Amino acid sequence: MKLVADTHTHTLASGHAYSTVIENAKAAKDAGLTYLCVTDHASTMPGAPHFWHFVNQRVIPDFLSDVRIIRGTEANILNEHGELDMPTYVYGNLEWVNASLHEPVFRPSSKAAHTSAMIGAIKTGLIDAIAHPGNPSFPIDMEAVIKTAAAHGVALELNNSSLNGSRKGVNQTVSKSPKLPEIVAHSFQLDRMHISLLILDDLMMLLTSSKQSACKSPKLLPVSR
Numbered sequence: 249m250k251l252v253a254d255t256h257t258h259t260l261a262s263g264h265a266y267s268t269v270i271e272n273a274k275a276a277k278d279a280g281l282t283y284l285c286v287t288d289h290a291s292t293m294p295g296a297p298h299f300w301h302f303v304n305q306r307v308i309p310d311f312l313s314d315v316r317i318i319r320g321t322e323a324n325i326l327n328e329h330g331e332l333d334m335p336t337y338v339y340g341n342l343e344w345v346n347a348s349l350h351e352p353v354f355r356p357s358s359k360a361a362h363t364s365a366m367i368g369a370i371k372t373g374l375i376d377a378i379a380h381p382g383n384p385s386f387p388i389d390m391e392a393v394i395k396t397a398a399a400h401g402v403a404l405e406l407n408n409s410s411l412n413g414s415r416k417g418v419n420q421t422v423s424k425s426p427k428l429p430e431i432v433a434h435s436f437q438l439d440r441m442h443i444s445l446l447i448l449d450d451l452m453m454l455l456t457s458s459k460q461s462a463c464k465s466p467k468l469l470p471v472s473r
Contacts, residue, residue, distance in 0.1 A: 253283035256322065256346055256379055256405060261288040263295020273312035285318040285344040292324045292333040292353050299334040302342060320344035322379055323369075324353040328361045330368020332375075339374040346379040346405070349386045362386040367396045377403035 257272050258265035267275075269286055276284040286305065289296035305319040320342050324333040332339060332347060339345050347369045349362060356362070366378055366388060381393060381404050397404050 252281060253285065253318070254279075254281055255285045255344065255377060255403070256287050257285060258288055258322075259286065261297050261301060262293075263289070269308060269317070270312055273315045273317065276315045277313040281315060283316045283318055284312075285320045285346075287320045287322045287344065287346050289350075290321045290323045290333050292326070293322075293350055294352050299338050302334065302338050305342070318343045320346070320376075322346040322348055323375065325349050325365045325369045326354065328364040328368065330365050330370070330372060332369065332372065336374065344377075345375045346377045347375040348379040349383065351385060354386075356385045359387045359389060363389040363392055366393050370396050370400050370402045373400070375402060377405055379405045381405065 254272075254276055259267060259269050259272065265288075272286070273284055286308070288301070290302070291297065291299045302319075302321050308317055308319060310317060321334070321339070323339065323345055325331070325347055326333050333353065347366075349356075349365060354365065366381065369375055370378065370393075378393070378397065381388065381390070394404065396402075
């Protein structure tokens, strides 16, 4: 199995990270990666930039340090309906969208509410992955989420930061989960950056999947200039 992409990275723009896109791209090259997804926190997360920041990602070069830069974000799920926190057109113009439940944005409540929120986000057709679905602060019906994600071609992430202790109890949550679909993001630590690597022979298998919506269509991302 070839690891080709980091699907979850943050930069200074997120307010809690300390590296730039350029520095992350250099680290990705050193790790032998082909793709780097730039997924800073979307606007309602404390410390995150205005949504114009994500619209303006078009100025980032397609390649830095010979690594293909995938312009994206980590969206915040706002409510039980799965609504996301930036205007729809912003997500439609990005190449990779993670969606997450974060305590400062979505107050933990019930397993049913958390499950509904994740499933609703998956069904929007705007996202590519659910980030840290094993967060013990947000217990979910994991089997229901997995089935919905598989049906809609959405990846589920195993978040290394969580597994390394940032979210206590996540190891038990993951170990009790049913088997994940084949399209799964797997995390490990690289050069002090918590990253999530997609286990796929080619990231384009996912980026050019059957997921279709009026706002977001599959994109073919070149791997060479």
